[in-house]
């Protein structure tokens with residue numbers, strides 16, 4: 001296949017593979033458990049929750065009792081289209097059962113678990129066996145068994161492969177969950193992390209009975225009026241430094257609109273389409289300062305590396321961190337992001 005002009009070719013084929021002995025070892029550990037807890041990261045997204053649900057349903061088919069748990073107690077309205085939500089426990093709302101093994105999916109580290117982890121640090125200190133299934137490049141491999149592939153575009157892709165390795169049949173609800181996870185992290189097979197393999201896995205899931213339409217509606221089309229209200233407020237406050245386009249969201253804005261933080265997730269991707277910007281940022285005001293969501297447009301700007309300088313992490317094109325302090329710390333942060341992004345970016349590579 002030729003490429004026209006200076007348009008780069010497709011990304012290299014994704015070659016990651018789950019070692020059969022590792023898959024068997026994970027299943028053996030999970031089978032030894034009386035009960036497994038599968039907590040999601042805070043600000044749960046489609047990939048995290050759908051992967052947790054799919055994994056628990058698959059485990060049930062091999063006789064393992066496992067429960068997905070929303071660790072920060074907040075189920076985003078946009079995820080209510082997922083199947084088997086009645087099986088999901090919400091921390092702080094539902095009583096958690098006794099458990100003896102933990103399986104973390106889509107969490108780069110244990111601190112990502114939010115209030116579940118801060119309320120019960122002893123559960124995550126290594127005394128309870130842990131399986132770690134993830135695709136974040138910043139994953140610190142905290143598990144007793146780690147199934148971590150940063151080349152995978154979503155954790156759901158890894159779960160699909162793991163279920164295959166375990167020989168568990170791919171039922172229609174499992175396929176529906178996994179396709180939702182893939183669509184969630186790839187924005188409907190559109191991000192640069194999306195490989196031909198991601199698309200093949202998605203096609204296999206459709207063949208297994210998954211229906212993309214309710215996923216596209218649920219994730220990208222249908223939104224509450226409160227989201228439009230929040231976007232209206234956020235867009236009015238947008239500032240553009242030339243390199244960084246950003247806006248800040250305050251509690252007052254969320255209150256005025258009756259909106260929740262997850263309703264701002266699409267906004268950062270919208271801002272990223274601004275010509276001339278390298279990085280888009282949304283700053284969520286909190287008690288100690290700001291929680292920041294970062295996205296990069298050019299492939300050579302690695303926001304995971306930028307976020308890491310501020311104690312955060314994520315993916316090269318989508319990452320997050322926190323700023324402690326007030327307006328001065330915020331301005332210093334934004335200036336540093338601009339400086340780092342400019343240093344990383346080769347303008348001659350623009351097309």
Ligand SMILES: [Mn+2]
Nearest residue numbers: 047106155185
């Ligand atoms: Mn993910």
